Amino acid sequence: VTDVFSRRKRSAIMSAVRSSQTGPERAVGAALRELGVQFRTNANDLEGCPDIVLDEPRVAVFVHGCFWHGHAGCARASLPKSRRSFWTAKVTANRMRDRAVTRRLRRQGYRVATLWSCQLKNRTWLRRRLLAAARYLS
Numbered sequence: 001v002t003d004v005f006s007r008r009k010r011s012a013i014m015s016a017v018r019s020s021q022t023g024p025e026r027a028v029g030a031a032l033r034e035l036g037v038q039f040r041t042n043a044n045d046l047e048g049c050p051d052i053v054l055d056e057p058r059v060a061v062f063v064h065g066c067f068w069h070g071h072a073g074c075a076r077a078s079l080p081k082s083r084r085s086f087w088t089a090k091v092t093a094n095r096m097r098d099r100a101v102t103r104r105l106r107r108q109g110y111r112v113a114t115l116w117s118c119q120l121k122n123r124t125w126l127r128r129r130l131l132a133a134a135r136y137l138s
């Protein structure tokens with residue numbers, strides 16, 4: 001009985017984790033569906049595992065959390081006052097990795113679109129941004 005309960009509890013926790021991770025992806029996916037653009041999610045086969053991938057034309061979309069990826073000039077990206085050097089080093093490492101991933105994907109023929117989580121609420125902007133990334137706009 002305990003085993004069943006814990007298994008159930010585990011799966012409840014796991015689905016909570018999953019749904020919290022799909023928030024930004026859902027916003028981008030909904031915008032792409034509205035535009036009639038084919039896409040896939042969590043592309044494990046690609047460098048950096050982009051959140052969204054368009055295969056034709058080749059576009060990799062990342063939705064970055066403003067804090068962890070250091071969104072410049074964004075209120076959500078301000079670092080805590082304490083352990084400043086620790087946080088700075090962490091965010092800097094993430095940014096360096098993001099740049100390396102972008103370079104490698106571009107070499108493989110992908111256009112890389114980086115979206116920030118703070119930008120997703122503006123649906124008009126998001127649609128325009130995705131269209132531009134997919135070269136549907138000149």
Ligand SMILES: [Zn+2]
Binds near residue numbers: 066074116119
């Ligand atoms: Zn931001």
